[in-house]
Amino acid sequence: MGEDMMGFVRKNKATFFLLINAFLWGSSYIWSKMLLGYLPRFAILFICSLGGLVSTALFFFPSIREMKKSAILPSMLVSVFSIISNTLSMFALQYTSSSNAAFIVQMSVVITPLIMALLERKIPKMGTVAGVAAAMTGVFMLTCDFRAFCFNTGDVFALGNALFFSLFLVGQKVFSGKVKTIHFAFIYHMTNTTAFFILSFAFERHIIDFGRMASPVFGLLALAGIFVSVVTALLQTAAIKHASPEKAALVYTVEPVTTLILGHLLLGETINGIKPAVGCLLILISVLCSGFGTKSGEMEPKSRENPTVTVS
Secondary structure: OHHHHHOOOOHHHHHHHHHHHHHHHHHHHHHHHHHOOOOOHHHHHHHHHHHHHHHHHHHOHHHHHOOOHHHHHHHHHHHHHHHHHHHHHHHHHHHOOHHHHHHHHOOHHHHHHHHHHHHOOOOOOHHHHHHHHHHHHHHHHHHEEOOOOEEOHHHHHHHHHHHHHHHHHHHHHHHOOOOOHHHHHHHHHHHHHHHHHHHHHHHHOOOOOHHHHHOHHHHHHHHHHHHHHHHHHHHHHHHHHHOOHHHHHHHOOHHHHHHHHHHHHHHOOOOOOHHHHHHHHHHHHHHHHHHHOOOOOOOOOHHHOOOOOOOO
16 A cells, blocks of 8 residues: 555656645754754654654554564664754754754755765765855854854764764665555654654653643644655655755755744844845855756665665
């Protein structure tokens, strides 16, 4: 059932579904930022992951029963990158604006091609090199306080989020031909749920205010977070089989624009001053440089269908 449902994500439609993911992920910064007013970070991630696990198990149980043991380990290893990425994202949202975090995460558009170039032992393209220069300048202008010459802690966490999100995209691509979409999604949610439960129990069990969870607003925000968790995991895992991780990262540049608009409408966030605005612009320019440096179909070499990856 699961694979039949995901079968409609074909190569010519992969970009469209990645675009939907970009919008959903852009909105998730807002929901997560608002949820931090009700629960600590790991508890939020646990609830979203648990909702994703239960939903995936209920809707795709027949397919999950057919899962092979060989799918478990690689899916868990790739999911670890997501756990670290999501954790850094929540730390970032506590110390910086949701729009700042979303823009900095777009560094993944530059980082992902560099990782792929290393894996494939190729020299990075000129567009990628130009993108790195523009992106690093943009991040510097967006995150550095020139008066005190110090960096915003939240922005540094967001940069770490970009790195591990890039590793997550590459990991999904590497194993996409070996693990079925629904099987990966199930193990992904199971791994995240287990990790965030342990972290929440270890560090947050004494500070959770269960009374705040009775709020209708909390319920709506939690449902939004769970919905994003389920849909993005399924769509990205299916779409990444028909698109390079570089292209996926490029499409996700819609993400910070979504966050910027929703952040202004729902949280009253704005980009204050010329320097941060120029920083955001340079990050978007770096994305375009990376994108225009890639020819259609160039990122899909046949050798990548069954790559050999050694995990130490």
